[in-house]
Amino acid sequence: MHFLADRMQVRQDGGVRDTPYTRVDIAVLEQNLAAMADRARARRVALRPHAKTHKSPDIAARQLAHGAVGLTVATVAEAEVFAAHGFHDLFIAYPLWFEGPRAARVAALLARGVRLRVGIDSVDGVGMLEAATTDSDRSRLTVAVEVDSGHHRSGVDPARAGVLARAATHLGLEVAGVFTYPGHSYAPDGMHKAAGDEQRALRVARDALIVEGLACPVGSGGSTPTTASDAVAGGETESDDVLTELRPGVYALGDAQQWELGAVAPASIALSVVATVVSRRVDDDGAVRLIVDAGSKALASDRPDWASGFGRCVEHPDARIIALSEHHATMLFSGGHPTPALGTRLRIVPNHVCTAVNLVDDLIAVDDDGAEEVWPVAARGANT
Amino acid sequence: MHFLADRMQVRQDGGVRDTPYTRVDIAVLEQNLAAMADRARARRVALRPHAKTHKSPDIAARQLAHGAVGLTVATVAEAEVFAAHGFHDLFIAYPLWFEGPRAARVAALLARGVRLRVGIDSVDGVGMLEAATTDSDRSRLTVAVEVDSGHHRSGVDPARAGVLARAATHLGLEVAGVFTYPGHSYAPDGMHKAAGDEQRALRVARDALIVEGLACPVGSGGSTPTTASDAVAGGETESDDVLTELRPGVYALGDAQQWELGAVAPASIALSVVATVVSRRVDDDGAVRLIVDAGSKALASDRPDWASGFGRCVEHPDARIIALSEHHATMLFSGGHPTPALGTRLRIVPNHVCTAVNLVDDLIAVDDDGAEEVWPVAARGANT
Numbered sequence: 001m002h003f004l005a006d007r008m009q010v011r012q013d014g015g016v017r018d019t020p021y022t023r024v025d026i027a028v029l030e031q032n033l034a035a036m037a038d039r040a041r042a043r044r045v046a047l048r049p050h051a052k053t054h055k056s057p058d059i060a061a062r063q064l065a066h067g068a069v070g071l072t073v074a075t076v077a078e079a080e081v082f083a084a085h086g087f088h089d090l091f092i093a094y095p096l097w098f099e100g101p102r103a104a105r106v107a108a109l110l111a112r113g114v115r116l117r118v119g120i121d122s123v124d125g126v127g128m129l130e131a132a133t134t135d136s137d138r139s140r141l142t143v144a145v146e147v148d149s150g151h152h153r154s155g156v157d158p159a160r161a162g163v164l165a166r167a168a169t170h171l172g173l174e175v176a177g178v179f180t181y182p183g184h185s186y187a188p189d190g191m192h193k194a195a196g197d198e199q200r201a202l203r204v205a206r207d208a209l210i211v212e213g214l215a216c217p218v219g220s221g222g223s224t225p226t227t228a229s230d231a232v233a234g235g236e237t238e239s240d241d242v243l244t245e246l247r248p249g250v251y252a253l254g255d256a257q258q259w260e261l262g263a264v265a266p267a268s269i270a271l272s273v274v275a276t277v278v279s280r281r282v283d284d285d286g287a288v289r290l291i292v293d294a295g296s297k298a299l300a301s302d303r304p305d306w307a308s309g310f311g312r313c314v315e316h317p318d319a320r321i322i323a324l325s326e327h328h329a330t331m332l333f334s335g336g337h338p339t340p341a342l343g344t345r346l347r348i349v350p351n352h353v354c355t356a357v358n359l360v361d362d363l364i365a366v367d368d369d370g371a372e373e374v375w376p377v378a379a380r381g382a383n384t
Numbered sequence: 385m386h387f388l389a390d391r392m393q394v395r396q397d398g399g400v401r402d403t404p405y406t407r408v409d410i411a412v413l414e415q416n417l418a419a420m421a422d423r424a425r426a427r428r429v430a431l432r433p434h435a436k437t438h439k440s441p442d443i444a445a446r447q448l449a450h451g452a453v454g455l456t457v458a459t460v461a462e463a464e465v466f467a468a469h470g471f472h473d474l475f476i477a478y479p480l481w482f483e484g485p486r487a488a489r490v491a492a493l494l495a496r497g498v499r500l501r502v503g504i505d506s507v508d509g510v511g512m513l514e515a516a517t518t519d520s521d522r523s524r525l526t527v528a529v530e531v532d533s534g535h536h537r538s539g540v541d542p543a544r545a546g547v548l549a550r551a552a553t554h555l556g557l558e559v560a561g562v563f564t565y566p567g568h569s570y571a572p573d574g575m576h577k578a579a580g581d582e583q584r585a586l587r588v589a590r591d592a593l594i595v596e597g598l599a600c601p602v603g604s605g606g607s608t609p610t611t612a613s614d615a616v617a618g619g620e621t622e623s624d625d626v627l628t629e630l631r632p633g634v635y636a637l638g639d640a641q642q643w644e645l646g647a648v649a650p651a652s653i654a655l656s657v658v659a660t661v662v663s664r665r666v667d668d669d670g671a672v673r674l675i676v677d678a679g680s681k682a683l684a685s686d687r688p689d690w691a692s693g694f695g696r697c698v699e700h701p702d703a704r705i706i707a708l709s710e711h712h713a714t715m716l717f718s719g720g721h722p723t724p725a726l727g728t729r730l731r732i733v734p735n736h737v738c739t740a741v742n743l744v745d746d747l748i749a750v751d752d753d754g755a756e757e758v759w760p761v762a763a764r765g766a767n768t
Contacts, residue, residue, distance in 0.1 A: 279538035
């Protein structure tokens with residue numbers, strides 16, 4: 001793809017970058033992409049990675065090279081960016097609302113030949129999508145019914161999927177199938193339960209379509225934790241497995257949430273924010289507090305209740321990031337251990353990679369020889 | 385300033401923007417800027433607003449028009465952006481570490497005539513700053529000693545300020561004075577205590593400079609809550625008041641944290657994220673859950689323990705934002721109240737305006753007649 005050719009090559013010439021910056025280890029990334037592609041092949045399901053995690057055409061191109069069938073995106077703006085970079089099979093896994101320019105934007109994507117699948121979870125939304133598109137546009141458009149598998153966010157009750165799918169077909173829209181996001185997998189011991197809930201919800205939804213006389217070729221699911229969970233459980237394919245497609249996002253880069261959930265091993269985390277120790281103090285009890293220059297504007301502020309802190313340090317995994325300001329992370333080291341000196345560079349793994357990537361214009365991708373490439377976060381801020 | 389002249393004027397022509405977008409009410413902003421400027425004049429202190437809140441040359445220009453003496457910034461990159469827009473009196477209130485290109489970047493700012501004050505909190509940092517600059521550069525450079533007033537982030541013990549200031553003067557750096565950030569004001573009932581702590585810490589630090597035979601013309605402090613607290617307490621100027629300069633940031637725009645702390649009245653909140661209800665469900669107990677299309681990539685994920693949720697809704701302040709995904713906010717309405725229909729547009733006030741502004745390229749500024757201007761967030765992402 002053309003954008004790969006003219007990307008700036010960066011040489012460090014022995015210098016160092018100013019911190020904070022966001023670094024990707026290319027070898028680890030490649031291992032992650034290969035492993036998930038293998039897992040999808042073993043389960044005989046399609047892999048359609050969620051690009052909201054990385055917003056990077058460079059990483060998306062590598063995912064397709066490993067056999068991904070297309071990309072998942074969250075917004076029309078992400079679809080526009082990836083389409084402009086040559087990705088023409090996109091699933092907008094979101095119940096879009098077509099008021100204002102969005103309808104024309106989706107029609108324009110279809111008119112230029114992009115194949116789109118769009119999420120639906122209301123009859124009103126279906127009607128607006130139909131009104132926004134021409135018969136010609138709709139030759140490249142399908143819809144998928146979003147169902148709630150326990151995360152209680154968007155998505156209809158799986159038993160209602162058939163009614164909504166029928167409403168779509170009545171309006172001339174082609175129904176590809178059903179999808180769900182088992183986001184309740186993001187909790188300690190949540191992975192296995194959520195993976196089971198996901199299968200059950202998709203099965204109920206598929207059967208609801210069949211009752212309405214509709215086919216359901218696509219059953220799409222798969223967060224990074226539930227995918228990991230399936231792997232833990234042996235990855236066996238049930239004969240009536242309703243899942244035909246996986247949409248994991250975080251697996252490519254990893255983050256501290258996945259590390260602490262046990263869904264991703266620390267050695268499989270490809271992204272970190274490189275930061276410098278800029279301030280240092282010793283508390284009365286001998287504990288050492290370090291301030292590093294990566295705060296919430298580099299790491300993002302995500303912090304689930306069960307997380308040990310606001311991220312994890314690669315070099316000092318036992319240190320706790322107890323506070324986060326915009327440009328300060330406060331790291332606490334218990335007494336008696338050697339601690340980094342002022343000026344030391346540390347790699348901090350953000351709690352949530354998707355929000356951390358959205359903060360920077362570029363990822364600094366490093367190969368095993370230390371050579372660097374700049375990978376633009378082309379869809380950074382493309383959130384509308 | 386030239387950038388004000390060629391800014392694109394936007395007409396809506398009766399249409400609507402796609403959501404989410406970040407909106408600023410110009411009249412409320414102007415009221416906030418005027419009120420803080422009046423408060424600073426009444427207290428006979430300089431106002432040097434923190435520009436990390438808005439990262440906007442448009443808003444900074446309005447702050448200077450109201451009498452601000454200059455700007456505070458958090459990073460060299462912010463200083464570079466504001467200098468490029470004609471702001472030439474800047475305080476980088478951060479203990480910079482000069483490894484890599486940063487030293488040359490600071491020297492370049494000084495060489496082009498920008499007056500810089502830079503924070504220091506270690507002898508090592510002072511030495512690196514001295515090494516990075518020439519005698520000529522240093523005619524426009526001062527340093528200020530950061531002291532810890534109870535937030536326990538960066539900053540030295542106030543009693544040690546004199547030793548550090550002396551180290552700086554020995555190296556030929558001019559010491560402007562001392563500064564602190566009373567960030568522990570961001571807690572329920574924290575405002576008054578933090579305001580007192582701030583005054584005490586600055587007084588101890590000033591006296592420590594005097595003991596070393598140094599003058600201390602600048603005593604800089606003032607978060608938005610402590611500034612509000614002073615106002616609540618009557619705003620009286622003590623005769624020996626050590627505070628000579630205020631650096632509030634959030635006051636310009638307001639946010640849900642300040643709203644819930646009682647530091648900013650809801651009517652004084654100038655910034656909100658406009659979002660659309662895209663999904664709707666009724667729970668078994670009659671409670672209604674709405675999903676709006678502004679998530680953590682529009683609002684940021686900041687959520688202190690004491691906050692009621694992940695932001696507040698202007699139109700429905702009693703609704704609770706109980707969950708936040710990247711593109712979904714889950715709003716809970718208790719049963720029995722009328723709730724917004726699908727497609728309704730709502731204004732959501734982010735918990736922390738500084739991190740929310742950093743997510744968008746533009747602010748949509750709206751005057752009392754509904755006319756819109758696009759104000760670039762020129763320093764968005766300028767966090768290194």
